Amino acid sequence: MTEAIDPLRPAAPTSDRIAPILFAVAIFTSACLVFVVQPMAAKLLLPTLGGSPSVWNASMVFFQTALLAGYGYAHLLQRLATMRAQVGVHLGLLIVAAFFLPLQISGLLGDPDPSQPAMWLLATLAVSIGAPFAVLSATAPLLQAWYARVRAGHADGQNPYVLYAASNLGSFLALLAYPVVIEPLASLSDQRLGWSVGYGLFVVMVVGLGVQVWRRREIGSAEPAPLEASPPIAWREKGLLVLLAAAPSSLMLGVTAHLTTDVASAPFLWVIPLALYLLTFVIAFQTRPAVSPAIGLGLQAAAAAACAALIAFRTGEWLLVFTVNLAAFFFTALMCHQRLAARRPAPDRLTEFYLLLSLGGVVGGLFNGLIAPAVFDMVWEYPLVLVAAGLLRPWSRREIRPWEIICCVAGVVIALLGPLSMEAVRYAPDIRAAIPDAELVRIAQAILGIATLFAFLVRDRAVMFTIILTAIVWSGYHLARGYDWALSERSFFGVMRVAKIDDPLMGGPVHVLMHGTTLHGAQAQAQSDRCQPTLYYATSTPLGQAMLQMQARRLDGARVGVVGQGSGAMAAYKRAQDQLTFFEIDPMVDRLSRDPQWFSFINGCADGAVRTVLGDARLTMDREPAGSYDLLVIDAFSSDAVPTHLLTVEAIRGYLRLLAPDGVVVLHLSNRNLEITLPAEAAAQALKVPHLHQVYIEQSGQGDMAEASTEALLIGKSPAALEGFRDDARWRKLSPTTVRPWTDDYVNLFGSLVRQMKMAAR
Numbered sequence: 048m049t050e051a052i053d054p055l056r057p058a059a060p061t062s063d064r065i066a067p068i069l070f071a072v073a074i075f076t077s078a079c080l081v082f083v084v085q086p087m088a089a090k091l092l093l094p095t096l097g098g099s100p101s102v103w104n105a106s107m108v109f110f111q112t113a114l115l116a117g118y119g120y121a122h123l124l125q126r127l128a129t130m131r132a133q134v135g136v137h138l139g140l141l142i143v144a145a146f147f148l149p150l151q152i153s154g155l156l157g158d159p160d161p162s163q164p165a166m167w168l169l170a171t172l173a174v175s176i177g178a179p180f181a182v183l184s185a186t187a188p189l190l191q192a193w194y195a196r197v198r199a200g201h202a203d204g205q206n207p208y209v210l211y212a213a214s215n216l217g218s219f220l221a222l223l224a225y226p227v228v229i230e231p232l233a234s235l236s237d238q239r240l241g242w243s244v245g246y247g248l249f250v251v252m253v254v255g256l257g258v259q260v261w262r263r264r265e266i267g268s269a270e271p272a273p274l275e276a277s278p279p280i281a282w283r284e285k286g287l288l289v290l291l292a293a294a295p296s297s298l299m300l301g302v303t304a305h306l307t308t309d310v311a312s313a314p315f316l317w318v319i320p321l322a323l324y325l326l327t328f329v330i331a332f333q334t335r336p337a338v339s340p341a342i343g344l345g346l347q348a349a350a351a352a353a354c355a356a357l358i359a360f361r362t363g364e365w366l367l368v369f370t371v372n373l374a375a376f377f378f379t380a381l382m383c384h385q386r387l388a389a390r391r392p393a394p395d396r397l398t399e400f401y402l403l404l405s406l407g408g409v410v411g412g413l414f415n416g417l418i419a420p421a422v423f424d425m426v427w428e429y430p431l432v433l434v435a436a437g438l439l440r441p442w443s444r445r446e447i448r449p450w451e452i453i454c455c456v457a458g459v460v461i462a463l464l465g466p467l468s469m470e471a472v473r474y475a476p477d478i479r480a481a482i483p484d485a486e487l488v489r490i491a492q493a494i495l496g497i498a499t500l501f502a503f504l505v506r507d508r509a510v511m512f513t514i515i516l517t518a519i520v521w522s523g524y525h526l527a528r529g530y531d532w533a534l535s536e537r538s539f540f541g542v543m544r545v546a547k548i549d550d551p552l553m554g555g556p557v558h559v560l561m562h563g564t565t566l567h568g569a570q571a572q573a574q575s576d577r578c579q580p581t582l583y584y585a586t587s588t589p590l591g592q593a594m595l596q597m598q599a600r601r602l603d604g605a606r607v608g609v610v611g612q613g614s615g616a617m618a619a620y621k622r623a624q625d626q627l628t629f630f631e632i633d634p635m636v637d638r639l640s641r642d643p644q645w646f647s648f649i650n651g652c653a654d655g656a657v658r659t660v661l662g663d664a665r666l667t668m669d670r671e672p673a674g675s676y677d678l679l680v681i682d683a684f685s686s687d688a689v690p691t692h693l694l695t696v697e698a699i700r701g702y703l704r705l706l707a708p709d710g711v712v713v714l715h716l717s718n719r720n721l722e723i724t725l726p727a728e729a730a731a732q733a734l735k736v737p738h739l740h741q742v743y744i745e746q747s748g749q750g751d752m753a754e755a756s757t758e759a760l761l762i763g764k765s766p767a768a769l770e771g772f773r774d775d776a777r778w779r780k781l782s783p784t785t786v787r788p789w790t791d792d793y794v795n796l797f798g799s800l801v802r803q804m805k806m807a808a809r
Contacts, residue, residue: 067194069255070190070193070197070256071213072252073186073249073253073256074186074187074190074191074213074214074217075213076217076245076248076249076252077183077214078186078214078217078218078221079218079220079221079245080221080242080245081186081221082217082218082221082325083221083224083225083238084180084242085222086225087235087238087242088152088172088175089106090230090235091151092106092152092168092171092172105165105168105169105416105417106168108165108169108409108412108413108417109168109169109173109177110180111296111405112169112413113177113181113184114181114184114405114408115402115405115406115409116181116184117183117184117185118184118185118188118398118401118404118405119405120140120185121185121401121402122399122401122402124137124189124398125192125398130193130196130197131257133189134193134253134256134257137182137253138250138254140182141253142250143178144179144181145250147179148242148243148246149239149240149243150179150239150242152175153171153174155171156170156171158662159171159663164539164540165416165417179246183246187210187214188397188398191207191208191397192207192397192398193256194207195394195395195397207394208332208391208397209332209333211328212328212329215325215326215328215332219322219325219326219329222318222322222325223322226318226797230795230796231797234792235792235793276395277393280396280399280400284390287390288390288400289403289410290439291383291407291439292383292387292403292405292406292407292410292411293407293408293411294379294380294432294435294436294439295324295327296324296407296408296409296410296411297411297428297432298429298432299320300320300411300412300415301415301426301432301433302320302372302373302429303317304415304426304429305358305372305426306368306369319373323377324380326377327384330381330385331384331387332384332388336385338381340382340385340386343378343381347375347381348502348503348506349503350374350375350379351375351378351379351433351436351437351516352499352502352503352515352516352519353371353375354372354374355430355433355434355516355519355520355523356492356495358372358429358430359430359526360492360523375433376433379433382436382439386439411432420537420538423537424536424537424542425537430524433516434516434517434520435513437509437512438510438513439509440506440509440512442509442510443509447508455505455508455511455515457501458498458501458502458505458514458518459515459518461497461498462495462518462519462521462522463518465490465494465495465522465523466491466522466525466526468490468491468494491523492523495519495522498515499519502515502516502519532544532546532561533545533546534645536639538634539633540632540633540635540636541562541633543560543561543567543635543639544560544561545560545561545639545645546561548751548752550752552750552751553573553576553750553751553752553753554571554573554575554576555573556571557569557570557571558570558572558645558646559752560613560614560645566582567611567613568582568584568613568615570614570646571752577647577652578648578651578652579619580616580619581752581753581754582616582752583717583754584616585753587743587754588743588754588755588757588759589715589741589743589757589758590680590682590715590757590759592741592775592777593759594607594617594678595620596771596772597677597678598620598622598625600709601677603624605626605677605678606626606678606707607621607626607627607676607677607678607679608627608628608629608630608668608671608679608680608705609627609628609629609680609682610629610668610679610681610682610693611664611682612636612637612659613636613640613682614640614645614648615629615640615641615648615653616648617629618652618653618657621652621654621657625654627653627657627658628657628659629657629659630660630662630664630667631659631660631661632661632662632663632664632683637661664681664683665692665701668702669701672705673704674704674705674706674707676705676710677710677711678710678711679702679705679706679712680712681713681714681715691794691796692791694723694726694727695788695789695790695791695794696730696734696789697790697791698791699712699714699727699730699736699762702762703734703762706764707764708767709764709768709770710763710764711762711763712761712762713759713762714759714761714762715757715758716760717756717757717758720803721799721803722799722800722802722803723799724740724760724781725786725802726787726788726795727760727789728740728786729784729787729788729789730788730789732783733788736764737762737763737765737766738760738781739760739761739769740759740761740779740780740781741757741778742757742758743757743758743777744756761778786798
């Protein structure tokens with residue numbers, strides 16, 4: 048008679064040693080693959096959407112939605128009673144998804160519509176990489192559920208959630224490795240191939256896990272029994288779990304948009320918030336957290352209050368602003384994730400728990416990636432969620448004390464003193480004239496700083512804490528709007544602002560177009576100076592020089608194309624006989640630059656009609672006839688972020704195709720964060736075309752917006768094209784470079800960042 052098998056009896060010693068290691072390695076590997084594919088896929092998409100940082104935020108919406116689909120699949124798979132059946136189904140889907148490899152962006156949906164780019168992006172990602180990503184993303188909850196069954200009766204089997212720390216550690220390391228190691232060393236083709244190999248190795252690991260399950264009968268162990276059912280999660284609890292997951296997801300995208308738009312558009316800046324986001328998961332789900340929940344709550348209150356006081360203002364103290372914003376995000380995300388970890392259900396509800404977390408991530412991502420750009424005229428979602436997260440702090444049940452009410456009232460009153468004082472000063476000309484705007488802002492910030500102290504004192508009262516933060520943030524934005532900009536509008540491609548400044552050297556009022564921290568044009572409003580091109584487009588800069596030189600050559604009319612419309616300043620040069628075409632990806636920019644209320648270079652200064660072609664320049668210029676331009680000016684920047692696909696060998700070859708035999712292309716290379724001249728020169732070398740370089744330093748004694756220091760590379764279709772420029776001492780020939788040229792298959796932004804840092808350190 049066969050002996051009955053005890054389902055709770057531990058597996059053989061060899062299996063006990065191998066199983067935990069195999070589970071941990073498989074989860075770690077899948078997390079690495081999931082987070083390597085995200086920047087890789089976004090990079091594959093950038094060339095079709097103008098290199099906008101918004102591509103990353105919108106892509107995150109897709110990845111979070113695909114993650115939700117994967118988690119939903121993992122949860123439904125638990126309805127199969129046996130692990131053997133679950134392993135078999137999962138292996139089958141992994142193999143089916145492998146038919147989508149190597150990863151590539153499908154052209155099934157054609158080119159994106161500039162008026163609806165987000166929908167095109169989401170659909171294209173779904174068609175291109177949706178299947179392998181969704182199946183792979185199911186790994187973390189699925190393997191944790193299997194682990195709980197395989198290790199039932201063991202101490203570690205009672206808390207499979209610790210494996211979530213391994214998952215997020217893999218994600219964290221993969222994310223940091225992409226810009227620093229993977230991108231500089233491997234082309235996109237190599238990355239796609241390498242990812243496919245990694246995917247294959249992961250499938251082998253899942254086969255190994257299946258073997259472990261199948262071998263249990265051979266070594267005297269039973270099929271892991273289903274876990275004992277625990278009480279269902281209440282709907283109110285489900286709603287709280289979704290909110291606790293949604294807030295950090297929203298804040299991650301919000302702080303990224305805020306810092307890249309309003310503070311500095313530094314390369315790889317998106318890596319830092321996402322890395323911190325993953326790190327909070329690692330800490331929250333540790334058995335012994337590095338930051339205890341009690342300490343985390345105190346740090347969150349202090350960081351959130353300080354951030355509320357600074358969030359609206361621009362300041363030269365970038366390090367302070369970055370530190371405060373990232374600290375507020377980190378400790379708020381940690382607070383939410385620690386509250387999630389504390390509320391995790393029994394292991395049999397594990398996949399449902401992760402499904403709710405994923406749903407919260409999608410809710411936060413949808414709000415930031417799709418809803419906010421359509422509803423708000425600036426990055427309002429970040430301060431809004433930062434303040435609302437105060438309500439997710441624990442609510443004290445003890446009786447409210449009188450001093451807490453006094454602190455709440457005092458905090459709100461003090462916070463509102465700033466705007467009230469500024470309004471009063473406006474009607475006191477003597478005081479207003481005696482105190483500079485910058486000093487007024489510093490005074491207002493000091494007042495808001497006092498209000499943050501009262502917010503911290505009532506941090507245990509979630510509602511009171513949130514009320515004071517709301518007053519601080521509202522006051523800050525009310526003050527900042529009055530002194531920083533007159534108009535703010537937003538599209539998928541970013542936030543555009545028009546500032547009004549007074550410059551006596553430019554005849555008085557000047558309108559300035561800003562995309563984040565980058566100036567995209569300025570126009571004096573005085574009639575005498577209104578049609579004078581300014582900043583990078585002034586007659587003294589390389590861009591202005593090239594325009595004047597070409598017009599001198601083509602007295603009967605020059606054919607000029609400009610990538611990047613901005614305020615339309617290049618239109619100030621247009622004569623009646625010239626033809627001028629702007630290539631602009633953002634319809635909002637075209638509308639603002641043609642509105643005489645703000646700028647009149649196009650409708651007012653240009654002699655004759657000016658054409659605008661909407662869409663990504665690489666795509667739209669491919670449809671232009673060969674030899675149809677005498678001069679091309681490549682001047683596309685998205686808040687100082689380089690659209691790298693416009694500086695590749697293939698891109699420059701396309702520009703040369705459009706030029707007349709003696710035509711020239713000017714690459715505007717001014718950049719605060721990246722050294723991009725050498726890759727551009729390397730591309731010209733690879734194409735064996737003549738080129739000249741110039742760095743123009745703005746002259747003193749002029750208006751602030753009269754001109755700007757400008758770096759440019761001039762490339763001719765033939766040696767004859769550079770005649771006239773060679774005789775100008777401002778243009779010089781660069782020494783040959785050994786830097787690898789950028790191509791559509793290879794871009795090394797990290798190398799450009801390192802070179803810029805070395806130059807700055809000299």
